[in-house]
Amino acid sequence: MAEIVLETKELKKVYGTQVKTQVLHGIDLAVRKGEFASIIGYSGSGKSTLLNILGALDKPTSGQVLFRGMDFGKMTENDLAAFRNENLGFIFQFHHLLPEFTALENVLIPTWIRGGRGRGKDVKKAKELLDLVGLSEFLNKKSTNLSGGQQQRVAIARALVNEPALLLGDEPTGNLDSDTTDQIYGLFRTINEELGTTLLIVTHNDHIAAKSDRVVELTDGKVSRDYSNLELGAEDAFRQVAPVYCKFCPHQPAHGGQSHLL
Amino acid sequence: MGFEWKVALRFLKEGRGQTLFILLGIAVGVSVQVFLNTLITGLQDNLIDQTVGTSPHVWVSGRNGFQETPLEASNVIRGNFLEKDTDLGGWEVVEQVLEERKDLTAVSPVAEGSGNLVKGGLAVPVLLRGIDLEKADGIYRISGRMVSGSPSLEGNQVLVGLDLARENEIGTGDVVQVALPDGSSQSFTVSGIFDLGNGTLNGSWIFLDLGRAQRLFGLGDRISKIELQVADVFQAEAVADSVEGRLEGVLAENWIESNASLLSALQSQGSSSLLIQVFVLLAITLGISSVLAVSVVQKSKQLGILKAMGARNASASRIFLYQGALLGIGGALLGIGLGIGLIRMFLWGTAIQTGVPLFPLDPTLESMAVIGAIATVASTLAALLPAKRSSKLNPVEVIRNG
Numbered sequence: 001m002a003e004i005v006l007e008t009k010e011l012k013k014v015y016g017t018q019v020k021t022q023v024l025h026g027i028d029l030a031v032r033k034g035e036f037a038s039i040i041g042y043s044g045s046g047k048s049t050l051l052n053i054l055g056a057l058d059k060p061t062s063g064q065v066l067f068r069g070m071d072f073g074k075m076t077e078n079d080l081a082a083f084r085n086e087n088l089g090f091i092f093q094f095h096h097l098l099p100e101f102t103a104l105e106n107v108l109i110p111t112w113i114r115g116g117r118g119r120g121k122d123v124k125k126a127k128e129l130l131d132l133v134g135l136s137e138f139l140n141k142k143s144t145n146l147s148g149g150q151q152q153r154v155a156i157a158r159a160l161v162n163e164p165a166l167l168l169g170d171e172p173t174g175n176l177d178s179d180t181t182d183q184i185y186g187l188f189r190t191i192n193e194e195l196g197t198t199l200l201i202v203t204h205n206d207h208i209a210a211k212s213d214r215v216v217e218l219t220d221g222k223v224s225r226d227y228s229n230l231e232l233g234a235e236d237a238f239r240q241v242a243p244v245y246c247k248f249c250p251h252q253p254a255h256g257g258q259s260h261l262l
Numbered sequence: 263m264g265f266e267w268k269v270a271l272r273f274l275k276e277g278r279g280q281t282l283f284i285l286l287g288i289a290v291g292v293s294v295q296v297f298l299n300t301l302i303t304g305l306q307d308n309l310i311d312q313t314v315g316t317s318p319h320v321w322v323s324g325r326n327g328f329q330e331t332p333l334e335a336s337n338v339i340r341g342n343f344l345e346k347d348t349d350l351g352g353w354e355v356v357e358q359v360l361e362e363r364k365d366l367t368a369v370s371p372v373a374e375g376s377g378n379l380v381k382g383g384l385a386v387p388v389l390l391r392g393i394d395l396e397k398a399d400g401i402y403r404i405s406g407r408m409v410s411g412s413p414s415l416e417g418n419q420v421l422v423g424l425d426l427a428r429e430n431e432i433g434t435g436d437v438v439q440v441a442l443p444d445g446s447s448q449s450f451t452v453s454g455i456f457d458l459g460n461g462t463l464n465g466s467w468i469f470l471d472l473g474r475a476q477r478l479f480g481l482g483d484r485i486s487k488i489e490l491q492v493a494d495v496f497q498a499e500a501v502a503d504s505v506e507g508r509l510e511g512v513l514a515e516n517w518i519e520s521n522a523s524l525l526s527a528l529q530s531q532g533s534s535s536l537l538i539q540v541f542v543l544l545a546i547t548l549g550i551s552s553v554l555a556v557s558v559v560q561k562s563k564q565l566g567i568l569k570a571m572g573a574r575n576a577s578a579s580r581i582f583l584y585q586g587a588l589l590g591i592g593g594a595l596l597g598i599g600l601g602i603g604l605i606r607m608f609l610w611g612t613a614i615q616t617g618v619p620l621f622p623l624d625p626t627l628e629s630m631a632v633i634g635a636i637a638t639v640a641s642t643l644a645a646l647l648p649a650k651r652s653s654k655l656n657p658v659e660v661i662r663n664g
Contacts, residue, residue, distance in 0.1 A: 057570055058658045078574050085572020092661055096567045100269075100276040110571045112265030158571075170661070 002033040003068075005166055005198050006054060011063035013049055013221075023049045025221040026063070031166075036192045036199045038209040040241055041218035047202040048170055050218065054200065055088055055168045056080045067166075085113050089159030089197075093171040097143035097151055097158070103130060104139040107158045114162060122161070129157035133187055149180035156187055160197070167191065169201040173208060181205060210238040217241075266577050269568070270584035273561060284553045285593045288637060291546040292597025295539050295633045297604040300625040302535040306528050308621035310495055313524060314517045316402050316458060318370075318489035319498040322356065322505060323348040325513040348513065349484040356509055357488055365501055368400030368491040373472055375479040375486075377448075378441040381430045385441065388426065389466050392475020392485075401491050404456050404469065410434045411454025415471040419453040423464035427455045440468070442478060546637060547644040550589055554582055554648035558655075565652055566660025579649040586645025590638035597637065598630050 006029075013024040023046045031037060041047050052058035053065060056072055065072040067087065075083065084090075097106045104126055111122040130136055133153035135146075143151055152172065159167055169188075173181040185208050191197050203209050210229065217225040229237040274281045325348070350356065353371055360369045373392035378385035395415050399405050405413040409424050411434035422432055432438060436452045450470065458464055476485065492501045495517070502514035518525060558565070565578050605623050612620035 052658050052661075055570070057661070078576075081569070081572050081574045083572075084570065090570050096563065096570075096661065098269075098564045098567065100272045100564070109265070109568070112268060113568070113572045113577070 002035075004030045005033050005035075005068060006031040006200070007066045008054070009064040009066070011050070011053065011060050011065065013046070013053065013058075014061045023221050024053075024060070027218075027221075027223060029216065029223065029226075031198060031200055033165075033198055034192070034196055035214055036188065036212045037201070037214040037216060038212040038241075039200065039202045039216045039218060040204075040209050041224075045218040046221040047218055051168055051170050051200070051202050055090060056084050085110060086162060087165050089162070089164040089167040091152070091155050091159050091167065091169040091172040093174040097154055099142065099144045102140045102142055103135060103146065103150075103154045106143055106154055107161050110158060110162045126157065126161055129160050130154070132190070133157050134183075149176055149183065152176060152180070152184060153187065156184070156191075160191065160195070163195075165198060167197050167199045169199065169203070171202055171204055173203065173205050178207075181207065185211060206238065206241045209241040215241060264580075265573075266580040267584055269564075270581045270588060273557070273564075273581070274585055274588060277557065277560075280553060280557070281589070284550060284589055285596060287549045288546050288589060288593025288641065289596035289600055291542045292594050292633060292637050293600035293604055294542055295637075296598055296601025296625060296630055297608070298535055298538060299629050299633065300601070300605055300623050301608070302531060303626075303629070304621055304623040306532065309524070309528065313521060314495055317517070318368075318401055319492045319495055320490040320502045320505065320514055320516045321487045322350070322360070322490065322509075322512050322514045323487040324350040324484075325511050349481060349486060350488065350512070351484040353485045353488060356512065359509060360488060360490065360505070363501075365493050365497065366490050367493050368397070368489075370394065370397040370401050370489045371472060371485045372398075372487050372489055373475040373479065373481055373485040375443065375475065377443065379426070379430065379468075380439040380441055380447070381432075384430075386426070386430060387466065388440065388468050390440065390468050390470060390475060390478070392470050392472040392478075394472050395469070398469070398489075401489055402458060404458075407456050407458060409455045409457045411452065413456075414453045415469065416453075418448075418450050418474070419470075420450040421454050421456050421469040422452050423467045424455055424457040425461055425465035426468070427452070429465070444480070448478060543636065543640055546593075547640045550586060550641050550644035551647060554586060554645050555651065557585070558582065558648045558652045561652075562655055563660050565655050566657040569655070569657040570661060575653040578655065579653040582645045582649040582652050583642055586649075587638060587642045590641025591634075593641065594634035594637040598634055601625070601630070 008027050008029045011024055011027040011029075012022065015021045015023060027046075027050060039047050039050065049058065053060050056065075056075075059072075067083070070083075072080065072083075097103075098109065101109070104123075107126040107130060108122060111126070127136065127139065130139060133156055135150060135153055135157070138146060138150065138154075143154060146154065152175075156172075167188075173184050176184065188199055188201070188208075189211075192199055199212075201208065201212065209215055213230055214228050215225070216223060227240070229240075232240065357369060357371055360366060370393060375390055377388055377390050379388045393415075395404065395413060399413075404421065408421075411421075413421065415421065420438070422438070426432070432452055432455075434452055434454055437449050438452060439447055439449050441447050450468075456464075456469070458467070472485070476482065490501070490505075492498050498516040499518045502516040505514040506512060565573075565581070568581075569575070569578060602625060605625055609619040609623055
């Protein structure tokens with residue numbers, strides 16, 4: 001078994017001080033190195049909250065998050081910022097590129113924050129990544145002049161530039177059409193296999209969930225299912241996730257069915 | 263260059279219209295400050311120059327007890343009037359002490375007395391001023407203000423004021439008769455005619471050699487007073503006090519005492535100008551602060567992303583502080599340029615009719631640097647509040663809301 005990269009113990013999150021809303025009810029989760037895992041669940045099940053806590057953007061009300069044994073709770077704000085910069089890559093639903101900068105500059109920003117001067121090695125790395133996501137012709141275009149899919153690919157390159165151990169995605173294809181979603185999935189797979197990056201993706205997309213290695217389903221702030229797709233066939237894997245997204249057609253794939261199964 | 267600078271610069275560059283407007287806002291404010299400052303300074307300098315530019319700022323005379331021969335030097339009856347004796351004995355020592363001071367620009371001993379110029383049966387009262395021409399030039403610039411003849415005081419040569427010469431039809435080379443208080447009469451050769459730019463002085467002053475004046479007025483080796491010009495005219499009072507403190511038995515008077523109303527006018531002018539400048543600065547600061555505050559809201563998404571990617575809270579703050587500083591520096595430079603333009607226009611405008619500007623305006627590098635520096639510091643401070651907001655921004659909220 002590969003080493004555990006990220007681990008949570010009894011993770012709880014309560015929002016609000018007067019009217020309290022408990023979003024996470026004790027999550028125990030362990031993510032191993034090299035895993036490509038999806039987190040699925042209905043809206044409000046706590047997926048994004050969990051991901052933000054795992055990404056050191058938000059703090060749990062109680063419980064622990066450990067990254068290679070390092071406890072987030074014992075790190076200062078600045079430690080956490082440096083940690084995010086060096087070990088994590090984020091991909092959001094809305095690409096969240098900085099419109100003031102070009103594609104290449106956007107990819108370089110995490111290296112600037114790390115203290116790099118934007119020269120030599122970093123630029124080479126950024127260009128390689130943009131090449132990997134198929135955008136080597138768009139280096140110097142402002143991000144606002146790129147299509148949605150292109151922007152999301154720039155965001156993926158940006159998430160990878162500091163060679164993070166863990167890539168976190170919060171509905172990274174939520175805003176894209178199905179063809180582009182396929183491309184992005186392909187990229188995730190490439191990154192996972194070629195760079196050995198661990199991926200943890202919150203997704204509403206049955207397609208991506210079905211094709212990831214592992215699926216963690218949250219229901220009302222608890223892990224309701226946690227299984228591996230590796231032993232299942234493609235169709236079975238899809239049947240497993242479909243009901244989450246299609247309440248009224250438990251045995252039919254959502255979004256037009258079989259055509260999504262590649 | 264840290265990444266905060268890169269981001270700050272880019273934010274400004276991409277917010278073109280907004281950046282341009284705030285830059286112009288600062289520039290206009292700074293230009294008003296530069297112009298106003300130069301105008302007020304020029305006006306004051308001009309007024310002061312006209313008032314005391316070519317007259318002594320401090321004059322040192324004797325006080326009871328300083329004289330080498332005190333018995334002789336008490337109140338002396340001369341003719342039929344009582345004269346309080348303020349003559350300065352041992353003045354060479356005093357002069358030497360004064361010449362060593364760095365805050366004085368001219369030291370000129372004077373031996374003076376009154377007399378009557380006798381011409382065609384008329385007697386015109388005159389003031390005979392015995393001077394060392396070279397030293398007196400430091401104050402009156404006589405040599406440079408000759409209307410005719412040459413500035414020479416050798417033998418029995420004298421220099422006569424322009425109005426006095428004109429009214430009495432005296433020309434260079436003429437011999438004039440002057441009746442002295444002791445009843446004697448003395449004849450002088452007029453070597454030149456001067457114009458000090460002041461009707462009273464031009465109408466009554468006659469310059470002659472210091473030693474000769476001492477003999478004519480029976481002063482012996484004493485003189486009437488030592489006249490001084492000080493480097494900073496507003497320090498005249500302090501200089502006078504320190505001269506009195508240093509030299510026992512002398513009386514040092516200064517121009518400030520005799521021009522109190524002019525000074526208070528200048529002072530109130532100066533302070534109202536300062537007040538205007540403070541309000542201009544306040545307006546600039548508030549302008550920048552509000553523009554940057556809006557900018558924090560506009561850029562909150564970008565800041566959230568930067569933070570998610572590992573930018574520290576302090577870095578997020580710095581991005582806005584740097585924007586404030588950059589706006590300040592840019593606006594100040596632009597404003598100084600504009601200010602110089604305004605000054606040029608003023609000089610040109612006031613010179614249309616006469617060909618000579620109303621009064622000289624000379625913006626000093628120093629004052630412009632100070633104004634620019636203050637604007638830059640104020641702009642940076644104006645960014646403090648926005649910077650704090652930027653630091654407190656929670657990335658999760660930005661990301662969650664798309």
